[in-house]
Amino acid sequence: KKFPGWNADWLWSGFKAVEAENDPLLKCDQWEDVPTMIVQRHTFANMYHDTEDFWNVFFAIALLKLPRKDVQIFLTDLYPWGPFKPMWTEVFGHRPPLQAWDIKNKYGNKRVCFKKAIIGIYGPATTLGIMAKETKCTGSPLVRAYSDYVIRGMGLQKYTHMALEKKNNVVVLNWMSRRSSVRWPERAYCDDKHFVCKDWDHLGERKIGRVVKNDKQVVEMLRSLEGEKFEGERVLLFVEADYNLLPFEDQIRLDVQTDVMVGPHGAGLTHQMFLPDRAHLVEVFVDGSSGNKHFHNMARWRGRTGSQYKAFQSANPVDLGKLKTVVLAAINNVDLSST
Numbered sequence: 001k002k003f004p005g006w007n008a009d010w011l012w013s014g015f016k017a018v019e020a021e022n023d024p025l026l027k028c029d030q031w032e033d034v035p036t037m038i039v040q041r042h043t044f045a046n047m048y049h050d051t052e053d054f055w056n057v058f059f060a061i062a063l064l065k066l067p068r069k070d071v072q073i074f075l076t077d078l079y080p081w082g083p084f085k086p087m088w089t090e091v092f093g094h095r096p097p098l099q100a101w102d103i104k105n106k107y108g109n110k111r112v113c114f115k116k117a118i119i120g121i122y123g124p125a126t127t128l129g130i131m132a133k134e135t136k137c138t139g140s141p142l143v144r145a146y147s148d149y150v151i152r153g154m155g156l157q158k159y160t161h162m163a164l165e166k167k168n169n170v171v172v173l174n175w176m177s178r179r180s181s182v183r184w185p186e187r188a189y190c191d192d193k194h195f196v197c198k199d200w201d202h203l204g205e206r207k208i209g210r211v212v213k214n215d216k217q218v219v220e221m222l223r224s225l226e227g228e229k230f231e232g233e234r235v236l237l238f239v240e241a242d243y244n245l246l247p248f249e250d251q252i253r254l255d256v257q258t259d260v261m262v263g264p265h266g267a268g269l270t271h272q273m274f275l276p277d278r279a280h281l282v283e284v285f286v287d288g289s290s291g292n293k294h295f296h297n298m299a300r301w302r303g304r305t306g307s308q309y310k311a312f313q314s315a316n317p318v319d320l321g322k323l324k325t326v327v328l329a330a331i332n333n334v335d336l337s338s339t
Helices: 008-014 047-063 085-091 100-107 141-153 215-227 248-256 267-274 294-302 320-333
Strands: 030-032 036-039 072-075 112-114 117-119 170-175 235-240 260-264 280-285 309-313
Touching: 036 047, 047 085, 047 141, 047 267, 085 141, 085 248, 141 248, 141 267, 141 294, 170 215, 170 320, 215 235, 215 320, 248 267, 260 267, 260 320, 267 280, 267 294, 280 294, 280 320, 294 309, 309 320
Parallel strands: 030 112, 036 072, 036 117, 170 235, 170 260, 260 280, 280 309
Antiparallel strands: none
């Protein structure tokens, strides 16, 4: 009957559907004619969980065939913008999205009526959230369209392999690190107005699980592969970028140029959505995480078939020799004729 999650309460108590504009229940102080999508984000600084919301908004726009330029988004949670602000302001922001305090400033105590109101699907109810078993579906046109929608929405299509004038034989290997030495996002994005910093003074360094214990040695091994000889004319370029420190636009730009992404199971692997068609993903499972199928399924939906997705299960510290073998195979299997 109700949407799952904590937005069920405000949904059923804060809104009422009526049959006609002249219904006496309305008593409207103001009408809004444009399609308005009302979203409460699951969170604000986790690439996987935030993608639940991004995908749900995109899915609704596609399913309801809404004019992209007309959609007004309300973010009615009380989170700050966070690191993914460009998704809301650039990709979905043809009309500037309004946060809760913006809505308050705009409408005050007015009774507002909407001719086209869309209640956003709660994040964890996303169709991207199948994680307990392997999907049987591959190559979803909608998932690929989402990838393209985001890349073009941020104006980054000029960096894709498709846009290159000449065939590119450089294979970019990207280590998607997972490290604890980051600030809590509540501290990084707090302010003195709405998301007050003093409320988060008790938070110190953020500790996360599934951290590769020999991360430094893994990076050294992967970098050393630049000296290897590979099949055909391919040349390897190794990239080690801490996505926690990169602006979001730079993260997506690096994604579209990456041919082999390697990293431990974690939210960062959501970035595979924006890799080229020819790209490979090596997911490193440590510390009992191998039962999670999030990124296997995401890879298949994005169209990564056969060896383009590889699950690498390992003790922690990671076995460097075995990982090297898997990564070398991925590098050699990149189809240089593809984009």
